[in-house]
Structures are given as structure tokens and as C-alpha cells.
Amino acid sequence: MAYKSFNQNKFETFKQSMFFGENVNVSRYDRQKYPVFEQLIEKQLSFFWRPEEVDLSSDRKDFAELPAHEQHIFLSNLKYQTLLDSVQGRSPNMAFLPLVSLPEVETWIETWAFSETIHSRSYTHIIRNILPEPGVVFDDIINNPQIVARAEAVSQHYDDLILYGQLYAAGGEGSYQLPAQNLSEQSAETEVTLSDLKRKLYLTLVSVNVLEAIRFYVSFACSFAFAERATMEGNAKIIKLIARDEALHLTGTQHMLNLLASGQDDPEMAEIAKELQPQVIEIFKQAAEQEKEWAEYLFKDGSMIGLNADILGQYVEFITNERLQAVGLSPCFPNRQNPLPWMDSWLVSDNVQVAPQEAEISSYLVGAIDSDVDTNALAGFEL
Amino acid sequence: MSESSTALKIDTLFLAEAAADSTSKYAPTLLQQMEAEGVEVAYQCREGYCGRCRCKKLSGEVTYQSPPIAWVNPDEVLPCCCVAKTDVVIELT
Numbered sequence: 010m011a012y013k014s015f016n017q018n019k020f021e022t023f024k025q026s027m028f029f030g031e032n033v034n035v036s037r038y039d040r041q042k043y044p045v046f047e048q049l050i051e052k053q054l055s056f057f058w059r060p061e062e063v064d065l066s067s068d069r070k071d072f073a074e075l076p077a078h079e080q081h082i083f084l085s086n087l088k089y090q091t092l093l094d095s096v097q098g099r100s101p102n103m104a105f106l107p108l109v110s111l112p113e114v115e116t117w118i119e120t121w122a123f124s125e126t127i128h129s130r131s132y133t134h135i136i137r138n139i140l141p142e143p144g145v146v147f148d149d150i151i152n153n154p155q156i157v158a159r160a161e162a163v164s165q166h167y168d169d170l171i172l173y174g175q176l177y178a179a180g181g182e183g184s185y186q187l188p189a190q191n192l193s194e195q196s197a198e199t200e201v202t203l204s205d206l207k208r209k210l211y212l213t214l215v216s217v218n219v220l221e222a223i224r225f226y227v228s229f230a231c232s233f234a235f236a237e238r239a240t241m242e243g244n245a246k247i248i249k250l251i252a253r254d255e256a257l258h259l260t261g262t263q264h265m266l267n268l269l270a271s272g273q274d275d276p277e278m279a280e281i282a283k284e285l286q287p288q289v290i291e292i293f294k295q296a297a298e299q300e301k302e303w304a305e306y307l308f309k310d311g312s313m314i315g316l317n318a319d320i321l322g323q324y325v326e327f328i329t330n331e332r333l334q335a336v337g338l339s340p341c342f343p344n345r346q347n348p349l350p351w352m353d354s355w356l357v358s359d360n361v362q363v364a365p366q367e368a369e370i371s372s373y374l375v376g377a378i379d380s381d382v383d384t385n386a387l388a389g390f391e392l
Numbered sequence: 393m394s395e396s397s398t399a400l401k402i403d404t405l406f407l408a409e410a411a412a413d414s415t416s417k418y419a420p421t422l423l424q425q426m427e428a429e430g431v432e433v434a435y436q437c438r439e440g441y442c443g444r445c446r447c448k449k450l451s452g453e454v455t456y457q458s459p460p461i462a463w464v465n466p467d468e469v470l471p472c473c474c475v476a477k478t479d480v481v482i483e484l485t
Binding site: 044045048049052253256257260263264267335337344347353356357358384385387388392 | 412418420424427428430434435436437438441442443444446459461462463465485
């Protein structure tokens with residue numbers, strides 16, 4: 010059962026399931042059981058960017074000019090994102106790597122988590138540029154009750170899976186005596202079974218999908234709403250790069266969830282997915298509610314132009330529905346049109362460019378020629 | 393789109409006519425066809441990895457020039473990276 014850094018068993022590499030098969034030995038990518046993970050890796054590598062490439066000198070001035078309630082919105086979102094990427098930069102590795110059994114899935118997880126560390130570095134870059142003392146922002150992340158409540162929600166499934174995964178790796182299925190969490194508790198006897206571990210894996214993947222597919226988007230919306238007013242544009246440029254990466258990550262977890270639910274990877278997982286469906290929907294719903302509460306907290310001292318807690322709440326419901334459908338579940342909120350249609354134009358990633366000479370911040374383009382071509386202008390052309 | 397085009401939008405349906413040569417790299421994608429007809433489709437990556445433009449396909453056949461990265465259910469298409477092989481009916485939401 011113990012994890013093997015280089016598994017010397019003889020087994021058929023491409024007949025393993027994604028998880029709980031043999032520990033991966035040779036990192037080989039000449040063939041894949043699931044080529045999509047190789048494509049995800051290639052795509053993620055092609056997206057590589059460095060935070061320092063984005064100039065934030067005008068953001069410093071912009072930030073100083075924001076009213077206090079908007080500074081609160083901006084910094085709170087940064088804190089929340091820093092928390093999310095702190096978790097995402099390590100936990101996929103901690104939780105999933107010991108369980109994974111296909112080389113392309115293993116390397117996708119590592120590539121994915123690495124890109125989250127770039128996001129974390131970019132928050133430091135932003136905070137360093139807009140504040141004289143970055144430490145106060147970081148220190149508040151573990152002290153602010155609103156952020157701490159969110160930390161609990163995003164890490165509980167991970168921690169549960171990691172603990173049970175470690176017990177399973179150390180001694181396989183069986184009964185374990187766990188030390189008490191605090192003085193008032195008795196030590197607890199815990200039963201570890203492979204099928205329970207599979208359940209925990211499935212729920213963790215769902216909670217990660219929710220983290221990347223829903224939780225990030227409230228912050229994204231605020232960042233883009235600032236930039237719609239031509240303020241904090243360097244920040245928006247970084248967030249655009251982050252959003253492009255996140256779109257890829259959520260595709261990754263959607264593939265894992267759908268492959269598991271289909272049973273083609275592991276027939277038992279199809280049953281587990283069916284059995285856990287009510288819990289899965291609850292995770293989505295709860296996250297949506299938590300994000301709506303977060304929006305209330307952001308706007309507690311006042312809204313910002315173009316955005317308030319109500320409309321942000323509607324957007325959360327809209328994307329939650331969309332994410333549910335992507336993993337084969339029914340929407341849980343009333344169907345509605347996208348309440349923030351301008352979000353899509355910020356999330357469009359076919360024009361994401363990093364080199365400043367390729368795409369300057371919009372405020373710099375004074376007097377430039379509008380080179381946008383309406384596709385209708387080409388409607389008359391026949392090939 | 394030319395006068396001879398049969399592409400039409402009926403409330404919640406969109407009929408994309410088959411591309412003349414669906415294997416040509418210049419064949420218009422389903423998304424381009426929809427945009428040319430003035431149908432608003434939300435999209436983000438236009439490269440098949442984000443899944444934002446995912447639509448339900450009611451009939452017809454499409455082909456992908458390279459396999460899409462985003463998950464696509466059997467009854468769905470990703471208009472940004474597929475080409476209509478036959479006439480295709482898409483449900484619009």
C-alpha cells in the first residue's frame with residue numbers, strides 16, 4: 010500500500026484507472042489512455058506567463074484614488090484569491106498525486122498546481138505595487154473571519170481526503186485510532202475502506218471544480234468592473250491571464266468528474282457518483298450561497314459603479330447553473346440570461362497577450378485606430 | 393452570408409448549412425457561421441478548451457479539425473472549433 014516513488018511492479022501502464030491503480034513509475038507521454046490530459050498540459054505550458062511582465066505602475070496611482078469602500082472591495086478580493094491559490098498551489102499535489110495511476114493525469118496535476126503558484130506570485134506582485142506595506146494584507150488572510158470561513162469551506166474536502174489517503178497508504182483498509190483534535194474530545198476510531206476513499210476523492214474533485222469554476226468568478230467580476238471604468242487596468246490584465254488558466258483547470262476537473270461518473274474509468278465510481286449526486290448538488294448550492302454572502306461583505310460599505318451584491322449574486326447563480334450542466338447535472342437556480350454580459354468580453358482569451366507592444370492597456374491607446382472588425386462586415390464574402 | 397444561403401434562425405433553433413468542404417482548414421466554424429447570421433453566442437477561448445460556447449445539437453453531423461479539449465457530451469457541440477459536415481440544427485438558449 011505504501012507510496013512508491015518508482016513502482017517496480019510489472020503492470021500495463023495504459024490499462025490503469027485514473028486513480029487507485031498502480032503508482033505511476035515511468036513518466037512517459039508517448040501514448041496516453043486519456044489524451045485530453047496531454048492536451049491540457051500542452052495548452053497550459055503554452056500559456057506560461059510571468060507576473061512581472063505586466064506593468065502595474067498606473068495601478069498604484071489608481072488605487073490611491075479609489076474611495077475607501079472600493080479599496081475594501083479590491084483588497085478583500087485579493088486576499089480571497091490569495092487564499093484560494095495558496096490552497097490550489099499545493100493541495101492537488103498533496104491530495105491527488107499519491108492516488109493517481111496514469112502518467113498523463115499525474116503530470117497534468119503537477120502542471121496545474123504549478124500554474125497556481127504563478128497566480129500566487131502575481132498577487133504578491135500586485136500588492137507590492139499598490140501598497141507600501143504588503144505584509145498587512147497577507148497577515149489579515151488568517152485573521153479576517155470572513156476569509157477564515159472561506160478557508161474552511163475550500164479546504165475541508167481536501168484535508169479529509171489527504172488524511173484518509175495517508176492512512177490508506179500507510180496501512181491499507183482497516184481501523185485506525187486517531188488522536189483527539191482537542192482536549193475535550195476522545196480519540197476516535199476511524200474505519201478506512203477503499204470505497205470510502207473513492208467517495209472522498211469524488212467529493213474533493215467536486216469541491217475543487219466549484220472552487221475554480223464558481224468561487225474565483227466573484228473576484229474576477231470585480232476586477233473587470235474596475236477596468237471597465239479604466240482603473241486598475243494592470244490588475245485586470247493579470248486577472249485575465251489567471252482567468253484563462255482557470256478556464257483550463259475547470260475543464261480538467263470536468264473531465265475527471267465526467268470520466269469517473271461515466272464508469273468507463275472505474276465501474277465502482279459510476280455507482281459512487283450516482284449515490285453522491287444529492288451531496289454534489291449540495292456542494293454547488295452551498296458554494297453559491299457562500300459566494301453571495303461574500304458579495305454582501307464586499308459591498309457592505311457601498312457598491313461600485315456597474316456592480317452590486319444583488320447583480321453579482323445573480324451572476325453566481327448563472328455560472329453555478331452552467332457548471333452543473335457541464336458535469337451532467339440539472340441547474341439548481343432559475344434559468345436566466347447572463348446578468349453581466351460584459352464579463353464574457355473580459356474572459357475572451359483569444360486576444361490575451363502579454364508583451365506590451367502587442368496589446369497595451371486600453372487607456373494608452375488614445376487616438377489609436379479602432380481595428381475591431383465586426384464579423385458582419387465580412388458576411389458578404391464567400392470562400 | 394450570400395442570398396443563396398439557407399441558414400436561418402427560428403426562435404430557439406439555428407440551422408447551419410453544411411460547409412462546402414468540411415475538411416478544408418478555411419471552412420468556417422459553426423461559431424463563425426452563427427456570428428455571420430447575427431446569432432449571439434457566448435464564447436471565450438475560440439480554441440475548444442473553455443467550453444463556454446457549448447450548445448445542444450439536435451441533428452446533423454459536425455467534424456472537429458483537432459479534438460476539442462473541453463468536455464463535450466454526445467448530444468453537444470463546441471461551435472468554436474467544429475465545422476458542419478451536413479446541415480446541422482443547434483438549439484439556442
